Amino acid sequence: MKDTYFFYNTKKHDLISYKKYFENEDIELVFLEEDKKNIDNLSIVLEDYLKKEDIKIVFIKDLEKDLKKIAMENIFLNIKVFSSSKSLNFNKIKDTLLNLHRGACLTSSLYADFGIKAFENIYYNLKNTKKIRLLKNFENKFQDTPAIIVGAGPSLEKNIDLLKSLEDKALILAGGSSLNALSNVKIKPHISASIDKTFSSEKFKKIKNQGSLFFYQNNMNYENFKLIKSNKVLVSDFNAYPLERFIYEKLDVLQESFNGGWTVSTFLINIAKTLSCNPIILIGMDLSYTDKKYIKDVEEEAFKIKKEKTLDINNNEVFIQNDWIEAKLWIEEFKKNNKDILVINSTEGGVGFKNIENINLKEVLKKLKPNPNLNALIEKNIQNTQEIELDRNKLNKIMQSIYKSLINSNKILDEYLQEIEKNIVDFNLIRLSREIIYIYLLDPIWQIWVNIFKKEIKNDNIALLINKILFFKNIINEHLNLLNSIC
Numbered sequence: 001m002k003d004t005y006f007f008y009n010t011k012k013h014d015l016i017s018y019k020k021y022f023e024n025e026d027i028e029l030v031f032l033e034e035d036k037k038n039i040d041n042l043s044i045v046l047e048d049y050l051k052k053e054d055i056k057i058v059f060i061k062d063l064e065k066d067l068k069k070i071a072m073e074n075i076f077l078n079i080k081v082f083s084s085s086k087s088l089n090f091n092k093i094k095d096t097l098l099n100l101h102r103g104a105c106l107t108s109s110l111y112a113d114f115g116i117k118a119f120e121n122i123y124y125n126l127k128n129t130k131k132i133r134l135l136k137n138f139e140n141k142f143q144d145t146p147a148i149i150v151g152a153g154p155s156l157e158k159n160i161d162l163l164k165s166l167e168d169k170a171l172i173l174a175g176g177s178s179l180n181a182l183s184n185v186k187i188k189p190h191i192s193a194s195i196d197k198t199f200s201s202e203k204f205k206k207i208k209n210q211g212s213l214f215f216y217q218n219n220m221n222y223e224n225f226k227l228i229k230s231n232k233v234l235v236s237d238f239n240a241y242p243l244e245r246f247i248y249e250k251l252d253v254l255q256e257s258f259n260g261g262w263t264v265s266t267f268l269i270n271i272a273k274t275l276s277c278n279p280i281i282l283i284g285m286d287l288s289y290t291d292k293k294y295i296k297d298v299e300e301e302a303f304k305i306k307k308e309k310t311l312d313i314n315n316n317e318v319f320i321q322n323d324w325i326e327a328k329l330w331i332e333e334f335k336k337n338n339k340d341i342l343v344i345n346s347t348e349g350g351v352g353f354k355n356i357e358n359i360n361l362k363e364v365l366k367k368l369k370p371n372p373n374l375n376a377l378i379e380k381n382i383q384n385t386q387e388i389e390l391d392r393n394k395l396n397k398i399m400q401s402i403y404k405s406l407i408n409s410n411k412i413l414d415e416y417l418q419e420i421e422k423n424i425v426d427f428n429l430i431r432l433s434r435e436i437i438y439i440y441l442l443d444p445i446w447q448i449w450v451n452i453f454k455k456e457i458k459n460d461n462i463a464l465l466i467n468k469i470l471f472f473k474n475i476i477n478e479h480l481n482l483l484n485s486i487c
Contacts, residue, residue: 002455004055004074005442006026008093009038010047010081018082020458028054030070032093034061039235061120063096066241069102073407073451075108076253082375099329102322106262110240112294114475115445116482117197123245124222125397131387132253135215135235138435141381146170146368147277150189151265153286155349159361160284162299163187168375169368170281172211172345173272179207191380192230193268194220194262201227211376217260219242231382235260243440245396249284251485254389261330262323269334279342282359286350287328288318312353320351328353403483405437413469421467427465432472442472 005027007018009362021027030047033039039057049055060066083090110118115272148163148170150156156178163172164187174182175193181201182189183279188209188475194216215231217237238256239245248255260267267284272280289309307319335343346361371377412432419425432438446468451470456465 002026002028003078003080003217004030006030006032006070006079006081006097008032008081009034010042010083010390011038015045018312020051022055024095025054029056031057032060032070033057034059036087037360040107048368057080060093063093067093068100068104071097071104073455074101075104075448076452084098085145103326106323106326107240111445111448115241115243115441116243116415119219119243119479120482121219121222121225122241122247123399123483125218125220125225125280126247127389127486128222128226129390131320131389133231133233133385133387134253134255135233135258135274136256137385138213138233138381139274142171142275142277143379144276144278145371145377146279146281147272147275147375148172148281148283149265149272149285150174150178150182150284151286151347152181153282153347153348153350153442154289155283155285155286156181158348159346160185160187162361165296165368166365168372169365169370171272171275171277171374174211175204175268181284183208186465190374191215193267193271194224195264195267197221206414211429212375215268217267235267242444243437246249246436246440247395247398247402251391251394253390261334262476266327266330266334268447269331272340273334278340279344281344281361281364282356283346285345285347286312286318288312288320288351290316305308310351312350313358314349315455316455318351324351332356343362349377399483401485403480403487405435406476406480406483409435409437409442410473410480413476416469417466420462425462425465427461437476437479441464442475450474451487480482 003026005021007014007029008030010018010033021029021299031042033042036059039059039288042057043050046055046057057071058066081094083094083096087406101105103327146169147167150163150172160181163182164185166172171191171235172182172187172189173191173193174189174198176199179189179192183206186209189211190213191213192211194214198218201221204224204227210228210230212230212231213232214228215235216228217235219237219241234255234259237244238242238250238259239257258270260270269280287435307321309317310320312318328351334354335356343356344364346360346364347358348360352358409432412435416426416429416432429438432442449471453467457467
């Protein structure tokens with residue numbers, strides 16, 4: 001697939017320096033313009049080039065909406081943005097497009113394997129669940145209780161000993177690798193969390209102290225789910241998996257969507273908000289690392305992920321990865337939208353956050369008062385929480401209906417292929433569109449991948465339809481294999 005290069009506010013004299021790109025057949029060129037007059041001028045100058053399918057001009061009318069559409073059209077592709085040196089709005093256009101594209105790629109990657117790993121976890125975790133506690137039962141139950149969110153950044157080593165002498169001045173919330181870091185020094189968090197569908201079960205087994213409450217999303221690694229000894233609390237996702245939502249609705253387990261951000265740390269920040277904690281104090285939230293150094297148990301996995309260079313709050317060069325960039329932006333947006341919550345960054349390093357004050361943890365803790373009733377409050381809220389008993393028979397029937405819909409959908413797709421051979425074409429796939437599996441799985445995945453197919457298959461609707469049908473059959477076969485292995 002071709003990379004896409006974007007050019008903003010292009011003038012006639014800029015085209016001389018861009019000429020090398022016109023001759024590169026491995027690049028698609030898109031000229032972004034907010035001025036219709038400039039579009040007219042460009043159209044004349046580029047008249048011969050615009051006859052090629054991989055060169056076009058796009059008018060930007062609504063910045064956020066139009067750039068979001070462009071970002072989705074280029075998921076999983078490398079993009080670059082260029083501009084005339086005199087373009088005053090360039091940085092805003094560039095940053096917005098790159099941020100939207102990065103977010104679109106990360107979100108779309110949830111279905112890079114057709115959602116197989118996520119649903120393997122979801123199905124197994126449901127089968128291993130007898131009773132459910134929901135997040136909504138804990139809303140506002142810790143009014144104005146300070147919360148410390150523990151990340152696994154390299155700076156955690158500076159502050160981890162201070163948590164030993166916390167004297168119940170604040171709730172300690174930790175998830176993922178930070179649980180290993182706390183366990184290594186025998187610190188027990190009050191609240192733990194996991195949302196990672198591939199978090200190492202070997203690492204999870206080493207976590208000795210899980211705390212009193214364990215907040216999770218159902219796509220967490222099912223091997224780790226079986227190891228949770230704390231009181232589990234189910235948290236919904238941000239509508240990432242419509243089929244999972246369908247299952248819970250049929251089970252009469254109703255939940256509001258929950259924006260957990262991009263990492264377990266952002267997930268815990270929003271948990272703290274839901275509990276009405278205030279202030280929220282961040283430690284070990286470097287969202288970066290230096291010189292191949294990270295907190296123990298994290299360094300090996302951190303370097304398997306694509307990274308880029310940036311500067312930390314002390315202007316030192318550090319490495320950062322895409323989900324951490326998004327986490328940083330999410331935290332800054334969280335602060336902007338929650339002015340009534342005091343957010344303090346006590347990380348003492350890392351990339352920092354716009355409009356969030358950096359204060360040494362030792363100084364922060366001096367101002368907090370011990371709460372001798374904190375553990376009693378946690379236990380009281382657990383005891384007062386209603387548990388929902390999961391209906392095993394209903395769950396089995398739901399999974400059977402999903403399996404049946406997969407079989408029916410596969411049969412319908414075969415019929416479509418036979419009809420196309422006879423020149424009978426249903427571009428809207430009307431019969432298929434009534435199926436559960438189409439509504440909650442196939443179509444959501446298609447909306448992610450459709451632009452990739454359109455880039456490869458141009459001006460041939462029949463070929464696009466055939467590829468769509470074959471794509472759906474691949475998804476169905478993978479999910480049938482999954483259910484056959486579970487049931």
